[in-house]
Amino acid sequence: MLMRELKGVFNPKVSIVIPVFNGSDFLSQAIESALAQTYCNFEVLVVNDGSDDSEETEHIALSYGDSIRYYRKANGGVASALNLAIENMSGEYFSWLSHDDLYVSNKVERQIEVLSSMPPEYLHRTIIYSDYSVFTNNPDKSIPMMMNGVAPEEFRYWLTIKNVLHGCTLLIPKAAFQEIGKFNETLRTTQDYDLWFRMAKKYLFVHMPECLVKARCHPEQGSIKMSRVAKGECNTLLSDFVADLTPDELLHASRQKTAVAYAQIAASMWYRGFSRAGCSATLLSFKHFPHSSFSANTSAFKIITKSLAMYYMIKPFRKFIPPHLRLLIRKWLEYKKTQSLTSPEFLRNMELKEKFSKIYEENIFRGRASRSGEGADLEQTRIIRQEIPKLIRKFGIKTFLDAPCGDWYWMKEVELSVGQYIGVDIVEDIIAKNQYTFGTSQISFQCLNLTEDELPKSDLIFSRDCLVHLSFSDALKILANFKRSGAKYLLTTTFTDRAENEDLGDGFWRPLNKQRPPFNFPEPICLINEGCTECDNLYVDKSLGLWLLQDINLP
Incomplete structure (x- = not known):
């Protein structure tokens, strides 16, 4: 079984740190979002950085009693407040929350889940960061800021040219501060980026494509009130x-x-x-x-x-x-x-590698959990995550080729009792990230073009939500390549109620029934209805069909 041994027992204490200066307007909302975390093993530290608002900030913090740990200090800037919390935190992991921002309720839980899936040798040297959303007044109408996560070895370059990382999305092991040092208290606005850059020399920054923080934009926030200082510090x-x-x-x-x-x-x-x-x-x-x-x-x-x-x-x-x-x-x-970038016109004339790299980099499918889209979240894959292991056991599958594998968001949750899993994808960044994060002696990832590259031999090729994004011509090339690979079975997406198939045309998705032209597959050996609820149950016929590749006759 390819499940991580740490999964289910990895339960480190997380210290949520809220530094605040004159924050009576928003502090209670931040504290409430911290206390509402679905993860159980955490503490909340609030550090009052010398507020001079007639004790309004202190009154709010003290009203939470023993549910938080409260500290008051002379004003020294946010870096000094964060450092005080680091010195006093009892948790193994540090999670920063600005007093004017909000956590989504499962922020810490989801990040611990991702950490628990890391190889043991990387577990304690990994820093998780995620996407976030921005709002002004109503957090329910926040604008998502989806980042193109990069391989850890590219992180410092990405941090330099993009400058879009939000510090409150990070989950950092306390050991990182002990090894690298704390926040530079001489910096008023860039103390976070300075530390992330230093930490990235020794620690792996791993991206989660989920919006786990809601960042408030308002005229009183520090980066705006001190914009001149911020610009000078950023330049340096x-x-x-x-x-x-x-x-x-x-x-x-x-x-x-x-x-x-x-x-x-x-x-x-x-x-x-x-x-x-x-x-x-x-x-x-x-x-x-x-x-x-x-x-x-x-x-x-x-x-x-x-x-x-x-x-x-x-x-x-x-x-x-x-x-x-x-x-x-x-x-x-x-x-x-x-x-x-979601317009079909933007993608129409691109080569496959460029097209799918752009889709991944810009999160064009707008998936909140996975960059493969909403169809790759845990709800839409609930049934197949249960049924695929049964199929593997029934047909004695030993080598499983996942083509394409995507960002491995939901597949990592599947209990695959196989000797070898091989994930392939045309996007180099996906493969580099997957191999670094999930690769083991039994799990490996390769960057291949399914239309032309020689594929690893396998017992079963699993190809979900792939051909629906391709022209008939490219889809048939891939199917021909699947047959050449020597694999015995093909488990792939089919929409069983569709009377006819349309070519891709100017779009970049449509449903396909593999038993209709130009594919003309025979009856499947077995069929798994996915229970798809996307688009108000418009695709309830979405299924995975299993075929013997030798029985598929292509035009």
Whole structure:
């Protein structure tokens, strides 16, 4: 059985830390969201950083009595408040909650579940982070901020060019502070990013594609009230980040020549208004021109000049927009960009690798739990997670090929009694992350193009929700490749009530009945109805059908 031994017994104590300064408006909501956690083994520490609001903040904190641990200190900034909590926490894991933000009720529970699935050798050297959502007044109308999680070895590069990580989504082992150090108290607004960057040298940052924190945006929050300080600190900090990135990190994460990689970093800095960091990255790009090809230098030069032009065009208008409004505009533009990427026109002319990499990176399927979409959450897979192990036992499956495997969100919950599981996918980042997080001697992942690459031999190929995203031409190529692989069985998605199949056309999904043209499969050996409830029960016929590959005759 391929279940993790730690699962079910891994129950570390988690310390939820809430630093606060003059936070009477929102503190009670934050505390309530912390106390409402579905995970049982936790404590809540509230640190009052010298509030001067006539003891209103203190009165709110004290009203919770023994359900929290309360500390009051002289004002020294959020870093000093967090450090005091770290020194006094009794938990094995640290979870920060800003006094104006909210946790969803299963934030800690879900992160502990992910940790429990880690290989034992990585368990205590892993830091979990997740997606989050942003709201102004009503948390029920928050805008999701879905991140393209990256392999741990690419995290420092990603943190440098994206700068979108929310500190309250993290779950950090206390040992990390003991080894790396605590928050830098000389930094007023960037103490979190400074520490994450330092920790990433020794610890693995693993992304969870779930919104577990609701971040409030309002004019009184520290990053807005101290926007000038924040911008200066960010410029210095990001300049240091750029200088500290190693050549191997740049090459692996950007997949570009060094000159182009630094140019891309420079563009990220210029677009975000960090001129000092932009200059640092630009100079480093130019420094590598003598060692790069003419085409690489040309690409780098174009990237830099375009970003510089945009910076100086936008700069005169920035001072007329209040900081909190700039933040909201940026979040809204990021959200609208993601929404526009869901259009079929955007994906129509892409090669398969580029298409599905973009779908994963931008979470185009808008899955809250999995980037494979809502159909890959634990509710929509409830029945098949029970039925697949039964089928494996009934047909004596020893080698299980999952094609495509996706981000392995729900499959990790399946009790697969097989000798070898092999997950394949066309998206390199998925495979790298899965192999790093879940790989063992019995579980492995490979990056392959199902239409053309030679597939590992297996007893059964499992292909759920794959062909529905492809043209007839590509779908038939994959089926032909499945037959060439030498596998005995194919377990794949079919919509049994559909009278006819349509080609993909301008869309990127439609239901397919494998017993209708152009596939013309015979009657399946067995059929598992998934109990699909998506789109108000529009696809109740969605099923997994099992066929002998030798019985499938392709046109």
